[in-house]
Amino acid sequence: MSIEPLLTARGLVKRYGRVTALNQADFDLYPGEILAVIGDNGAGKSSLIKAISGAVTPDEGEIRLDGKPVQFRSPIEARAAGIETVYQNLALSPALSIADNMFLGREIRKPGFMGKWLRMLDRAAMEKRARDKLSELGLMTIQNIGQAVETLSGGQRQGVAVARAAAFGSKMIILDEPTAALGVKESRRVLELILDVKRRGLPIVLISHNMPHVFEVADRIHIHRLGRRLCVIDPKQYTMSDAVAFMTGAKTPPEELIAA
């Protein structure tokens, strides 16, 4: 490919004590694409995206953003660089309201004296933007934007986390199983949102176990196995059964794919 990748990772290693989560993993994300990452449970998908988003520091390896080496020491630094992530465990604060959660760490303050000197939060503005984002996602069953996240259903919580990432991502968005707990309608909305974000020109990393969804939206599919990238396939040239066979080790992918 002649286009330069937006983000590359080479030789990432992450060990948790004696468990190796990432074993010389590589990763490439190109501008404007939807990249699906699939793999068995425990293959190291979440560890991979956590290394990219600054949530964990890899023991070895190099990450480059726009060709320049980066080392995010915390998710805050990755977010500052425009990388927005929905983690598998969602990273929401149960006792805080939906709006407070969506704006945690980047709150809007009131204009003028109240905001500048008394540092007062602009609740109304945050609640309005939160409501707009949730409606865009079709999460109409959330009645009160000021309600605590712990009073939401599992799927509604997931919707809040996805809305947060979609509202703030400026360079790329990473979604770790964003539809695992969602209903039919809400999953569909998240897929539409993903396509929408792509139209805005942002690339997306989608981790999912739902093969129809993956094959529907992905431009390329990164197959992760035993802590490393096994191969990358084009969903138009392979079937779901091929993908499942590669990812479980039932079939070995062709040589030219492994080289890629």
Add this chain to the structure above:
Amino acid sequence: MTDAPANAARPQEFETVLSGSDKTVANFDTQTRTPVEKVQHFLHSNPAAVPLIVLIASLVVFAVLVGGKFFSAFSMTLILQQVAIVGVIGAAQTLVVLTAGIDLSVGAIMVLSSVVMGQFTFRYGLPPVLSILCGFGVGALCGWINGTLVARVKLPPFIVTLGMWQIILATNFLYSANETIRSQDIEAQAPILQLFGDTFKVGNAVFTYGVIAMVLLVLLLWYVLNHTAWGRHVYAIGDDPAAAELAGVRVKHTLVSVYVIAGLICSLGGWLLIGRIGSVSPTAGQFANIESITAVVIGGISLFGGRGSILGMLFGALIVGVFSLGLRLIGTDPQWTYLLIGTLIIVAVAVDQWIRKVAG
């Protein structure tokens, strides 16, 4: 799986009906809740309501039992004067408990600060204002040590502050050589140290500046906790520090700031303490840490962190004050106060658990 890749890039058949789905925000008839559920829900969204209700109820009970002598402006303001220091130290404790921590060293920091304020003035001849600033500096330093050990070295707050409690108290005795600075001397040479003991009257009500300072401090912290980003971060950290970190809160930095601010508030408590007892004594305020935890717990602030209101702490402190004065006016053995307060602590935690079931 036999699906050809060609037809993969299309929604599933069953998803096509979704275009007709409801587009309005859901709205339910909330009358379907039972009264008990409504109460539970109200208390869940208003964490200071339980202690406020208990406070009002205990005022009514003692007013009936003791009569007008109790329900006078004089005795009401006397209660305020007696809880001023617990209220201030309780405010510091509230901040730490909201982060799911506990601070056993608050009383020791308070006493050491008051000793520094006094000794720096009388031993080194520093201007009293400068000595007061030094007292605040010592409080901030103690808080910073606590915060760093908790946030960066990752030791449990209970252990850190248990150790610091002993260390600070020992430092306090070694430094002051167990020496008290007499009230008359302070009055003559550095009256500003006793500022918060000064009183003014509104009718029969007697206020000290210490009471005013305590109320203003609690209101200020209420504002900061509820209406600023820092306050929201304190709650988020107490709730789930890992999630807060992933969501973009600077957890370690915020935790250290919480302990430093708690230390500064304890120094303010030390200044109030001089006003209250008149002298500077290294043996004063022995029970401030336990009293502050009592106020926090009765005030409905969860020891698991992330839940509760600082106003609840103030009500909790006042409840203790009402019980102490009320029972004294009735003329019972003071042990009854401790017995009732002990019961109240256990009931408060039980109520907290019950309210939290709303979330489940």
